[in-house]
Amino acid sequence: xxxxxxxxxxxxxxxxxxxxxxxxxxxxxxxxxxxxxxxxxxxxxxxxxxxxxxxxxxxxxxxxxxxxxxxxxxxxxxxxxxxxxxxxxxxxxxxxxxxxxxxxxxxxxxxxxxxxxxxxxxxxxxxxxxxxxxxxxxxxxxxxxxxxxxxxxxxxxxxxxxxxxxxxxxxxxxxxxxxxxxxxxxxxxxxxxxxxxxxxxxxxxxxxxxxxxxxxxxxxxxxxxxxxxxxxxxxxxxxxxxxxxxxxxxxxxxxxxxxxxxxxxxxxxxxxxxxxxxxxxxxxxxxxxxxxxxxxxxxxxxxxxxxxxxxxxxxxxxxxxxxxxxxxxxxxxxxxxxxxxxxxxxxxxxxxxxxxxxxxxxxxxxxxxxxxxxxxxxxxxx
Numbered sequence: 001x002x003x004x005x006x007x008x009x010x011x012x013x014x015x016x017x018x019x020x021x022x023x024x025x026x027x028x029x030x031x032x033x034x035x036x037x038x039x040x041x042x043x044x045x046x047x048x049x050x051x052x053x054x055x056x057x058x059x060x061x062x063x064x065x066x067x068x069x070x071x072x073x074x075x076x077x078x079x080x081x082x083x084x085x086x087x088x089x090x091x092x093x094x095x096x097x098x099x100x101x102x103x104x105x106x107x108x109x110x111x112x113x114x115x116x117x118x119x120x121x122x123x124x125x126x127x128x129x130x131x132x133x134x135x136x137x138x139x140x141x142x143x144x145x146x147x148x149x150x151x152x153x154x155x156x157x158x159x160x161x162x163x164x165x166x167x168x169x170x171x172x173x174x175x176x177x178x179x180x181x182x183x184x185x186x187x188x189x190x191x192x193x194x195x196x197x198x199x200x201x202x203x204x205x206x207x208x209x210x211x212x213x214x215x216x217x218x219x220x221x222x223x224x225x226x227x228x229x230x231x232x233x234x235x236x237x238x239x240x241x242x243x244x245x246x247x248x249x250x251x252x253x254x255x256x257x258x259x260x261x262x263x264x265x266x267x268x269x270x271x272x273x274x275x276x277x278x279x280x281x282x283x284x285x286x287x288x289x290x291x292x293x294x295x296x297x298x299x300x301x302x303x304x305x306x307x308x309x310x311x312x313x314x315x316x317x318x319x320x321x322x323x324x325x326x327x328x329x330x331x332x333x334x335x336x337x338x339x340x341x342x343x344x345x346x347x348x349x350x351x352x353x354x355x356x357x358x359x360x361x362x363x364x365x366x367x368x369x370x371x372x373x374x375x376x377x378x379x380x381x382x
Contacts, residue, residue, distance in 0.1 A: 001069065001070065001071045001072055001158075001195070001198045001199060001202045002068075002069070002070040002071060002202060003067055003068070003069050003070075003199070003202040003203050003204060004067065004068045004070075004204075005065055005066070005067060005068075005204055005206070005207070006066050006067070006068045006162070007065070007066035008063070008064065008065045008066065009062070009063050009064050009065075010063050012206060013205075013206045013207075013209065016060075016063045016167055016209075017045065017048050017209070018041065018044055018045065018048070019062060019063055020048050020051065020059040020060045020062065020063065020167075021044035021045055021046075021047045021048030021051075021059075022036045022037060022044055023059040023062050024047050024048065024050075024051045024056065024059045025039075025044070025047055049211075052209075052210075052211035052212060053211065055216040057168045057172075057212060058168065060166065060167045060168035060171075060209070060212060061085065061166040061167070061168045061169065062166070063166060063167040064164055064165065064166050064167070065164070065165060065166075065167065065170065065207060066162060066163075066164050067162065067163045067164070067165065068160075068161075068162055069160065069161050069162075069163055070158075070160050071158040071159075071160070072158060072159060072160070072161060072195075072199070073155070073156040073157065073158060073159075073192075073195050074153075074154075074155050074156065074157050074158075074159050074246075074250070074299070075155040075156055075192060075195075075246070075297075076192065076195050076196070076199065077090060077159055077161050078155075078223065078246075078249065078250050078253065079192075079221060079223050080161075080163060080165075080173065081250075081253055081254065082221075082222050082223040082253050082260060083169065083173060083176075083221075083222060084169075084222075084256065085165060085166050085168075085169040087163075087164040088161055088162065088163050088164070089161065089162045090159060090160070090161040090162075104152055104153050104154055104157065104293070104296070104298075107152045107289045107292075107293065108149050108150070108152045108153055109149075110289075111148070111149040111152055111286075111289070112145050112146060112149040114282070115144070115145035115148045115149055115273075115275075115382075116141060116142065116145040118275050118276075118278075118382075119141050119144050119145060119275070119382055120141055122275065122278075122381065122382070123141070123380075123382065124137075124141065126371060127140055127141055127371060130369075130371040131371075140371065144382050147327065148273045148275075148382065150247065150299060151245065151247060151270075151271060151273070151290075151298060151299050151300030152289065152290070152293065152298055152299075152300065153298065153299050154293070154296040154297055154298055154299070155246045155297045155298070155299055155301075156191060156192075156195070156296070156297065157299075167207065167209065167212070168212060170203070170207050171207070171208065171209055171212040171213045172212075172213065172219070174200060174203070174208070174213050175213040175215055175219075176219065176220055176221045177196040177197075177199065177200060177221075178200075178213075179215070179220055179221075180192070180193065180196060180220070180221050181193045181196055181197060187295070188264065188297060191297075222259075222261065223253075223260070223261060223262055224261065224262060224263070225261040225262060225263040225304075225306055229241055229263075229304070229306075232340070234311075234340065234341050234344035234345050235311075235344075235345060235348075236310060236311055236348070237308070237309070237310050237311070238307075238308065238309060238310075238311060238314060238341065239306070239307070239308045240306075240307050240308075240337060240340070241304055241305065241306045241307070242304070242305055242307075242333060242336075242337070243265075243269065243302045243303070243304060243305070244271075244302065244303065244305045244329065244330075244333055245270075245271040245299060245300050245301065245302055245303070245329060246297070246298075246299045246300070246301055246303060247271070247299040247300065247327070247329070248271075248305070248327065248329045248330045248333065249262055249303065249305055250299075251321075251326075251327050251330045252305065252307065252317075252330060255313075255316070255317045255320070257309060257310075257313040257316065258307060258308065258309035258313055258314065258317060259306075259307070259308040259309060260305060260306065260307055261305075261306040262303045262304065262305055262306070263303060263304040263306070264303055264304075265302060265303060265304060268291070268294050268301060268302075269301075269302040270286075270287060270290035270291070270298070270300050270301055270302060271300045271301075271302055271329060272286055272287070273286075273328070273382070274328060274381040274382065275381040275382045277381075278381075307337075311341065311345070311348045311349070314337070314338075314341065315349075315353075317334060318334055318335075318338055318353060318358065318361070319358050319361060319364060320358075321334040322334055322335055322338070322353075322357055322358050322361075322377075322378070323357050323358045323359075323377060324357055324370050324371065324372035324373070324376070324377030324380065325368070325370070328380065328381075328382060331377075331378070335378065338353060338354075339354075342354070350362075355374070356374035356375045356377065356378055357372070357373075357374045357375075357377035357378055359373075359374045359377075360374040360375075
């Protein structure tokens with residue numbers, strides 16, 4: 001794993017600490033910010049030190065870093081993406097071929113070919129009639145095939161991301177990792193632990209501030225569920241749990257106004273793409289290949305996902321995910337939650353949201369041409 005600083009609001013750790021010390025002085029400044037910038041540096045540094053000791057660390061959120069993280073396992077990227085303060089751009093397994101583990105390559109390649117044929121047989125004419133250029137039609141088919149073949153890829157498959165984070169948050173994350181590594185107790189967590197240690201080693205020293213990783217509130221990694229399952233609830237706020245693949249979770253957690261946690265299942269289950277159900281033999285072959293990869297934690301492995309938020313933010317998710325361009329698994333799951341929400345609180349979820357995909361929703365205008373259309377988008381098999 002390689003971590004490089006490709007942009008920042010401060011050019012050095014010393015400058016960052018001075019900036020935090022000045023920010024800490026704003027609350028009590030007698031005149032203006034210019035007075036803080038002209039005060040003796042020792043006074044500024046003493047104030048910065050005081051914030052470290054007192055736990056008043058928010059002033060370190062003003063300093064941000066753009067990190068290029070190469071060869072980071074997908075699951076570790078998901079861990080980072082589940083913590084609140086961040087912006088991320090990540091190489092997508094939906095649209096690009098990843099650098100895979102040897103255990104994944106054979107089955108990924110086999111199913112990539114299978115999906116191309118299945119999609120072409122069922123929807124090829126639809127794509128070719130929609131696109132004037134046959135190359136664009138084939139490219140769309142190929143992308144859908146990659147999107148589904150990637151269920152065979154391990155969640156520990158390396159990827160590349162740009163990760164923007166504050167100085168406080170990255171040091172808190174280091175602390176979260178330290179406690180996770182201490183408590184690792186099974187094959188999954190032990191493998192993840194090794195990558196967390198590698199992350200700590202790869203992180204540039206200029207981002208490590210002594211005292212900023214203190215455990216004042218006992219916080220831990222937010223992704224992994226530690227309390228028992230509760231009953232689903234729908235009101236102005238909602239809380240629900242459901243089974244979904246790692247791949248679906250990676251899509252869902254990008255809705256940062258909602259909260260996501262995950263719990264591993266005692267017995268492994270695997271997501272089966274809808275288009276395979278047309279051939280029982282393919283379904284069984286898919287299950288066999290998934291089972292053979294279970295020790296490598298394929299992205300198609302099912303987990304229990306816990307989702308919480310407010311109803312208005314959930315509707316924003318519907319406007320994003322109930323769409324022909326969205327991954328089929330998350331589109332269907334979002335629509336299922338929408339239906340449950342409506343059944344419990346029809347006053348909050350009107351029937352206008354059940355005519356089709358988001359392009360049929362009230363107050364929404366889609367500017368993109370779509371091969372599916374508003375109705376076919378929710379009945380497609382791929």
